Amino acid sequence: MNQARGDCYHDATLKARFSVLASVLAAALLLAGRNVDVTAQAPPAALTYQVIGRDARRPLPARLLANQEMFALDDLARVFELTVREDLAAGGVTVAARGQTIVLSAGQPLASVGGRLVSLGAAPVREGRTWFVPADFISRALALALGTRIDVRRPSRLIVPGDVRVPQVAARLESLGGVARLTLDVSPATPHTVSQEGSRLLVRFEADALDPSLPAVSTVPELVASVHAGEAPTTLVVDLGPRFASFRSADSPGDRGGSRLAIDIAAQTTEAAPANPGPTGPPQLPELPPLLDLAPAGGVRTIVIDAGHGGDDQGATGGAGTLEKTVALSVARRLKGALESRLGVRVILTRDADRSVALDERAAVANNNQADLFISLHANASVRPGIAGAEVFYLSLEAYGEEGQRVAHGDADVLPVFGGGARDIEVTPWELAQARHIEQSAALAQAVDRALREQIPMGPRAIQPAPLRVLIGVNMPAVLVEMAFLTNPQQEKDVATDTFQNAIVQALVNAVVSFRDAPPGAPVLPGAPAAPGTR
Ligand SMILES: [Zn+2]
Secondary structure: OOOOOOOOOHHHHHHHHHHHHHHHHHHHHOOOOOOHHHOHOHHHHEEEEEEOOOOOOEEEEEEEEEEEEEEEEEHHHHOOEEEEEEEOOEEEEEEOOOEEEEEEEOOOOOEEEEEEEEEOOOOOEEEEEEEEHHHHHHHHHHHHOOOOOOEEEEOOOOEOOOOOOOOOOEEEEEEEEOOOEEEEEEEOOOOOEEEOOOOEEEEEEEOOOEEOOOOOOOOOOOOOOEEOOOOOOOOOEEEEEEOEEEEEEEEEEEEEEOOOEEEEEOOOOOOOOOOOOOOOOOOOOOOOOOOOOOOOOOOOEEEEEEEOOEEOOOEEEEEOEEHHHHHHHHHHHHHHHHHHHHHHEEEEEEEOOOEEEEEEHHHHHHHOOOOOOOEEEEOOOOOOOOOEEEEEEEEEOOOOOOHHHOOOOOOOOEOOOOOOOOOOOOOHHHHHHHEEEEEEHHHHHHHHHHHHHOOEEEEEEEEEEOEEEEHHOOOOOOOEEEEEEOOOHHHHHHHHHHHHHHHHHHHHHHHHHHHOOOOOOOOOOOOOOOOOOOO
């Protein structure tokens, strides 16, 4: 799929995987130097809960009875120091807890606690001489009898009595190009510190224990080798990867009384030198913008790259059979990688496979992800094989309805052109989304044109406003780039090469940087409409 963030950290499987019991196992196995999938290796004791105390944790086995997790009263008696007495005549059982009496009856989803009735999720079950009670017996009846709160946390199989502090810590790891961001959502908010000790970061919480859910595998291994529970029960460990250079952390308020801790882990800013530096002297390192300061307020954080066409819609076809949809996807993928790694921005592709995507859907991907820029990639076609060069388009409302402004692209990107003025076109509010970004789109087009000019041949009408269907609904600065003419035999050959595609990628990265860094209110293109075409 096309999501830049592989958000797979929060599902229940992973939570279960990192139950505290599992963490103990994991710690042991991690010490053996292996990153393991604990679920696969956990013994069937997975139905064991841990009762967290200040100084110790005690196991409490559960059993599945009638699709309910149930606990044996005898086990509860051991852990919570209760006295259980069966009353065979009455068909029930009494539980004495700190002077309070709880009465249970077979077949009744109720408990009487000192004469107060509380409802239970299921009736107690009697097996032989053993009585089983549902989990909410603990949180409702037993807690009431003991005069304290008892949290039964099913996902992590923890039972947390009273004032024991066991914050939930949900970790999420994502790549922002040269930066890995580890986000810890801590609930309830708990004081903590982050410190570096050798090749790891330690996050220490002021708590009695932790209830963590952690990513099973690092998606950014060069910066973060793994995130796991520490030897101390209140510490998380971030094992750093080989490219680690520095980190910084920041706290912010989270949801419902929680807090969010974000730790940015930055890579070394220079890339490794090439293995064979040429005879012409030291290798030239590409000029990289500084990490971690890449997204000033109002800056460029998310970019949507739209590979034109796809699936049944092949777009233009070259004489030798080169397909526009294929070239567009290839450049889009390269561009994503380059933007992510060099600028640390989030990049989303409207398609990352040879599949058809409706034009409205492409705009929706950009709008729904609140992208800051939209770049649509295409290759051109003309009936004249002599025509060559790249062209950059942005949306022009003036261009609507003017026959002469019609883009000679000849594919579905072009709105049907009506005779007469713009009023003849039915424009819905959604379709007007681009209208308020046209100045910025023109500025972006200008930056793209300038950058492309340094890398590849440009066409006779290199930059122009045009009524492009794919751009209309996009609610952010947007351009469409026709990279070359597939109908020109030389260009068809060129556009399929790594050299050409990388040159376009380099140009577009440069264009994004210069657009991003342009002072606000910088002059944009004079709105000169393109001259009538000669295609
Ligand atoms: Zn196209």
